[in-house]
Amino acid sequence: xxxxxxxxxxxxxxxxxxxxxxxxxxxxxxxxxxxxxxxxxxxxxxxxxxxxxxxxxxxxxxxxxxxxxxxxxxxxxxxxxxxxxxxxxxxxxxxxxxxxxxxxxxxxxxxxxxxxxxxxxxxxxxxxxxxxxxxxxxxxxxxxxxxxxxxxxxxxxxxxxxxxxxxxxxxxxxxxxxxxxxxxxxxxxxxxxxxxxxxxxxxxxxxxxxxxxxxxxxxxxxxxxxxxxxxxxxxxxxxxxxxxxxxxxxxxxxxxxxxxxxxxxxxxxxxxxxxxxxxxxxxxxxxxxxxxxxxxxxxxxxxxxxxxxxxxxxxxxxxxxxxxxxxxxxxxxxxxxxxxxxxxxxxxxxxxxxxxxxxxxxxxxxxxxxxxxxxxxxxxxxxxxxxxxxxxxxxxxxxxxxxxxxxxxxxxxxxxxxxxxxxxxxxxxxxxxxxxxxxxxxxxxxxxxxxxxxxxxxxxxxxxxxxxxxxxxxxx
Numbered sequence: 129x130x131x132x133x134x135x136x137x138x139x140x141x142x143x144x145x146x147x148x149x150x151x152x153x154x155x156x157x158x159x160x161x162x163x164x165x166x167x168x169x170x171x172x173x174x175x176x177x178x179x180x181x182x183x184x185x186x187x188x189x190x191x192x193x194x195x196x197x198x199x200x201x202x203x204x205x206x207x208x209x210x211x212x213x214x215x216x217x218x219x220x221x222x223x224x225x226x227x228x229x230x231x232x233x234x235x236x237x238x239x240x241x242x243x244x245x246x247x248x249x250x251x252x253x254x255x256x257x258x259x260x261x262x263x264x265x266x267x268x269x270x271x272x273x274x275x276x277x278x279x280x281x282x283x284x285x286x287x288x289x290x291x292x293x294x295x296x297x298x299x300x301x302x303x304x305x306x307x308x309x310x311x312x313x314x315x316x317x318x319x320x321x322x323x324x325x326x327x328x329x330x331x332x333x334x335x336x337x338x339x340x341x342x343x344x345x346x347x348x349x350x351x352x353x354x355x356x357x358x359x360x361x362x363x364x365x366x367x368x369x370x371x372x373x374x375x376x377x378x379x380x381x382x383x384x385x386x387x388x389x390x391x392x393x394x395x396x397x398x399x400x401x402x403x404x405x406x407x408x409x410x411x412x413x414x415x416x417x418x419x420x421x422x423x424x425x426x427x428x429x430x431x432x433x434x435x436x437x438x439x440x441x442x443x444x445x446x447x448x449x450x451x452x453x454x455x456x457x458x459x460x461x462x463x464x465x466x467x468x469x470x471x472x473x474x475x476x477x478x479x480x481x482x483x484x485x486x487x488x489x490x491x492x493x494x495x496x497x498x499x500x501x502x503x504x505x506x507x508x509x510x511x512x513x514x515x516x517x518x519x520x521x522x523x524x525x526x527x528x529x530x531x532x533x534x535x536x537x538x539x540x541x542x543x544x545x546x547x548x549x550x551x552x553x554x555x556x557x558x559x560x561x562x563x564x565x566x567x568x569x570x571x572x573x574x575x576x577x578x579x580x581x582x583x584x585x586x587x588x589x590x591x592x593x594x595x596x597x598x599x600x601x602x603x604x
Contacts, residue, residue: 135170139479142167143512143564146472150563150580155374157461159580160468160564167475200470202422203566204463206259207573209425211377212455213401214263216432219441219451222398226267229394237272237363241282241345244269248286249338252294254559254567256409256421258283262574263377264402275362276369276577277355277585284571284586285341288516288559289334292552295325302517303552306524312532313539324552327545330604332597333503333553337560340593353588358581373578376465376569377458397435401428465572465579469564473514485509486526493527495534498543500601502527503550503557507594510558514565519555527551546601553597561590 146163153159244265251257262283269279291299300321307320314320343349351359362368369375392398408424433451436442442451485508493501502523510519527547535541559565563583572579 135479136484138170139476139481139484140512142170142472142475142479143481147563151584155580157464157468160465160472164468164471164475167472167479171475171478200467203255203466206255206422206425207459207463207466208456209422209429210259210263210573211457211459212452213425213429213432214377215451215455215458216429216436217398217401220397220432220436221392222394225392225394226398235268235272237269237274238345238347240265240268240272241274241278241347242342244279244282245286245342245345248283249290252290253409253421254287254291254299255570257287257290258567258571258574259421260402260405260574261286262571262576266574266576270368273362273366273368275355275358276373276375276575277358277581278351278362280571280575280577280582281355281586281589282341282345283574284560284568284582285337287567287571288556289337292331292334292556293328293338295321295328300324303520303524306520307528307548309525312529313537319539323539323544324548326540327549327552330542330546330549331553332549332600333593334556336593336596337556337590340589344589354585355589358585369578370581373581374461375576376461376572376579377576393439397432401432404428404431459573466566466569469514469566469569472564473518476513477518481509481512483522485512486522493530495543497602498527498530498534499546499550500598502547503554503598503601506551506554507557508554510555510565511562512558514558514562514568516555516559516565519558520551523551523554524548546604550601557590557594557597561587561594 142163145166146159149155149162150159244261247261247265248257251261262279266276266279269276288299292303294300303324304317304321307323308314308317314323340349344351350356358370361370405424405428408427409421412420412423433442433448437448442448485505506519506523506527509522510516513519527550528544531541531544531547532539534543538544559567561583562568563580568583568586569579572582575582
């Protein structure tokens with residue numbers, strides 16, 4: 129989908145159309161598809177083709193071929209196995225039993241929300257955290273009449289924003305590689321990661337976001353804007369989803385609290401699968417240096433399926449197959465939205481949207497405005513493309529040499545730390561608030577919320593923290 133044509137401001141048209149349509153219709157699938165269609169018609173315009181030089185069908189095929197590679201397939205398989213695992217949980221009756229036991233302790237909405245925040249804070253991984261914390265806490269937040277929008281916000285706010293505050297995880301290694309590649313006063317990957325670690329205290333957006341989310345969870349800061357309306361609906365009407373919402377994970381076929389048998393084995397059929405998931409992820413990280421999330425969920429599914437078969441909670445292998453199909457069906461909308469998010473990311477990249485934003489903003493890179501403008505530009509790029517890592521790869525080579533110039537080539541200078549922190553924080557803003565961000569999609573999946581409801585209710589909070597960050601960067 130690469131192109132040599134300079135589209136200028138027109139490169140933003142597909143994304144802007146998708147965003148406006150999404151906020152208007154609240155249909156993420158329709159809006160993303162429409163944005164992709166406009167983008168491929170722009171990219172594949174051929175005066176010799178039919179339909180007035182347009183070939184939308186061929187363009188969509190080529191877009192899918194180039195966008196949906198191995199990473200997308202792996203994410204989809206992870207999502208499917210999560211759907212199967214929680215379908216097995218429903219068959220075992222452990223979700224309703226877990227919720228019943230916790231509800232008898234008098235768990236308040238405040239405690240449930242804070243527990244969700246704490247779990248997200250402690251599970252330092254942008255994919256694993258929402259996909260594990262969300263489904264585990266969802267029965268409790270539903271029982272406490274906490275809206276799915278609020279659950280999605282807490283999940284989304286404790287994923288990437290926490291990852292960038294821990295320098296020895298994969299995010300630190302990736303950023304260290306980008307920093308080392310720029311050279312200058314940095315001569316090795318160790319020095320680069322040290323520089324990244326030194327920038328963390330200046331990384332205001334994720335720090336403020338994590339603190340803000342904790343205070344919102346504890347109800348010290350009251351809800352406002354669209355989230356206030358969602359929470360009022362859940363509390364007063366008992367509707368954790370708005371009427372007409374399309375949750376990313378369907379409860380079709382018996383609902384979240386379906387219980388097939390009188391006795392539920394909470395330890396063997398709930399605690400042990402979760403221990404398997406956590407244990408596999410932790411062991412593989414320390415043994416191989418990577419989080420084998422897919423393998424963890426596959427092992428949990430195999431264990432729980434075997435356990436239910438032995439206890440006759442499933443009658444035969446056909447029954448297990450039906451559970452697997454139901455689990456995959458429950459996450460189908462999530463897979464479609466994930467695919468469309470990947471496609472529109474490829475479209476905006478092919479049209480050169482990020483490069484246009486960078487070229488347009490070059491004049492703002494003055495010593496006084498460097499840090500604030502770096503945060504703003506990176507945030508716009510990340511929001512537009514839905515990827516913080518892509519924004520990092522574009523902005524570190526752009527902003528870091530300018531910071532080195534202002535510091536006289538000294539790496540451990542405050543202007544360098546603040547500029548690097550602004551790049552990282554701006555990327556996290558887009559990752560946190562963009563409807564086409566994979567982490568936003570995963571938060572909606574984990575919470576079982578309507579994706580656009582999650583984006584719309586979360587955006588005022590993200591903008592508040594983002595604006596505060598810019599003001600502080602102008603002051604410090």
